[in-house]
Amino acid sequence: MTTASPAPPPVNMVGHAHLSGVFAPQRTEVDVDELAVVGELPADLDGTYFRNGPNPRFDPIGRYVYPLDGDGMVHRLRIGAGRAGYSNRFVRTPMVLAEEKAGRALWGGITDTYSPGPDLVGPELAGTSRQLPDINVVAHGGRLLAMAESDLPYRLDPADLATLGRTDCDGAMALGSTAHPKIDPATGELVLFTYRLQAPYLAWSVLGPEGSTRRAPTAIEGVDEPVMVHDMALTARYIVLFLCPLVFDIPGMLRGASLLDWRPARGTRIALIPRDGTAVRWAETDAFWVWHFANAYDEADGTVVVDYVQWAYPGGLADVDTPQRGGLVRAVLEPRTGGVDRTELAMRPVEFPRIDDRDLTARHTVIATAGTSGTDRTRDALMFLDPRRGTEIWWNAGPFAVGEPVFMPGERHAYWGTLGTDLRDMTSWFHILAAQDPAAGPVASIRMPIRVPAGLHGSWLPSDSDLLDPGER
Numbered sequence: 001m002t003t004a005s006p007a008p009p010p011v012n013m014v015g016h017a018h019l020s021g022v023f024a025p026q027r028t029e030v031d032v033d034e035l036a037v038v039g040e041l042p043a044d045l046d047g048t049y050f051r052n053g054p055n056p057r058f059d060p061i062g063r064y065v066y067p068l069d070g071d072g073m074v075h076r077l078r079i080g081a082g083r084a085g086y087s088n089r090f091v092r093t094p095m096v097l098a099e100e101k102a103g104r105a106l107w108g109g110i111t112d113t114y115s116p117g118p119d120l121v122g123p124e125l126a127g128t129s130r131q132l133p134d135i136n137v138v139a140h141g142g143r144l145l146a147m148a149e150s151d152l153p154y155r156l157d158p159a160d161l162a163t164l165g166r167t168d169c170d171g172a173m174a175l176g177s178t179a180h181p182k183i184d185p186a187t188g189e190l191v192l193f194t195y196r197l198q199a200p201y202l203a204w205s206v207l208g209p210e211g212s213t214r215r216a217p218t219a220i221e222g223v224d225e226p227v228m229v230h231d232m233a234l235t236a237r238y239i240v241l242f243l244c245p246l247v248f249d250i251p252g253m254l255r256g257a258s259l260l261d262w263r264p265a266r267g268t269r270i271a272l273i274p275r276d277g278t279a280v281r282w283a284e285t286d287a288f289w290v291w292h293f294a295n296a297y298d299e300a301d302g303t304v305v306v307d308y309v310q311w312a313y314p315g316g317l318a319d320v321d322t323p324q325r326g327g328l329v330r331a332v333l334e335p336r337t338g339g340v341d342r343t344e345l346a347m348r349p350v351e352f353p354r355i356d357d358r359d360l361t362a363r364h365t366v367i368a369t370a371g372t373s374g375t376d377r378t379r380d381a382l383m384f385l386d387p388r389r390g391t392e393i394w395w396n397a398g399p400f401a402v403g404e405p406v407f408m409p410g411e412r413h414a415y416w417g418t419l420g421t422d423l424r425d426m427t428s429w430f431h432i433l434a435a436q437d438p439a440a441g442p443v444a445s446i447r448m449p450i451r452v453p454a455g456l457h458g459s460w461l462p463s464d465s466d467l468l469d470p471g472e473r
Helices: 094-102 250-254
Strands: 037-039 047-051 073-080 083-090 136-140 143-147 154-156 163-166 190-195 202-207 213-219 238-243 246-248 260-262 268-274 281-285 289-298 304-311 326-334 339-346 351-354 367-371 381-386 391-396 400-402 406-409 414-422 428-434 442-447 458-462
Touching: 047 136, 047 406, 136 458, 190 238, 202 238, 238 289, 238 304, 268 326, 281 339, 289 351, 304 351, 339 381, 381 414, 400 428, 406 458
Parallel strands: none
Antiparallel strands: 037 442, 047 073, 047 458, 073 083, 136 143, 143 154, 154 163, 190 202, 202 213, 238 268, 246 260, 268 281, 289 304, 304 326, 326 339, 351 367, 367 381, 381 391, 400 414, 406 414, 414 428, 428 442
8 A cells, every 4th residue: 555645536426326326325323213114013023133334434535346345334223012213323443433533535445556644544544444344244142243345343232333343253253254154053153254365365264152263264275366255155064165256466456457357267166165174175167256145055965055146247346348147046066076067046137145044054945135127227126036946926116226135033923124215205114024925015114214325234133132132241
């Protein structure tokens, strides 16, 4: 990083695809009880939904590359006893605090070579890059974590969303963590990986259910260059990583080219990393891109089934002229031979695949995704796919742009929830669908007191979670 060059100019936010409309930043923080509800909140639904997403505290300068850039804002929706309440807070990193003091953006985007000097931010922050815990929010081992893209997370107070500080989670995240660690419901372990710009380029580690390190960061052998790997899948036996050919090109960035270089001629490598620490098994296939996995599980014959959203290339991060194509795909991996057999489940432009988290690492019954009901690129529908039967159920959200679905088990019934913004008046709502009949539409819709920007990922915590106990540390 250099601190001698002048600050880059402001980003033109007018009409910017990810800084206007439903993505426009929300700078207001509120605490509101007794939210208005259309319909009736399920009496057996009791818990809290947390969601994170990029939301610049001040108008950005330099470059803004979604979804990598943007300060974290965590939203909390409490549902119980037929009532709902909402709070939101910025994740206050040192960069956010310094910018709040200055009243403007001081750091450029993640792909900028500029950072502020000591005259602006003091010697401790001079030359640093913006920290971006803005992708996901995860609860595990007594911690509520705002997750970054392959970096240390920030711990939040679940009672008021106050930022408690950066954490390496007992050393398990000393090298950083993916924004998408996975919690094994059978063991309570949190399994994670991280990618890095220097060796070791990939590493994995494990936290026990109580939050202590069970495996310290361990290098993944067979990786000799930095590659971007956003998400992972987990089975009872393996960590599954798809190494798609999106390579970090530091020399190219210093020459003014993109930090990330799409190199499809290299194909996609798949790592099956045994959770017992034995040797990694590798498979290779043609090039494609993956943002998010739905789930994975082991078959009795030793093969591994992986369901995920596959794209021809990483849109927005690759200079490709060919039409994009994507959808839900199933890969069956053969660890002994390196075989890869891929089957298209539903080739629709969908994203954010989620299942009932209690089924992670085991055979799942439904994959929920956010997609489009027509030719418009706005995600205005949820698709529910039964991979065993090959059947699709759709809920068309009408005028709402909707986000990632989340599964919410109730005491007697189960539900799906999603945040959406009405494109007619920019009001935001949380829609609750009955899992047994999501196509029937919301059984209840909660009006948010402020507009909630379109964001990324979240978690549902039942009310009996230790993290939500008033006496929790």
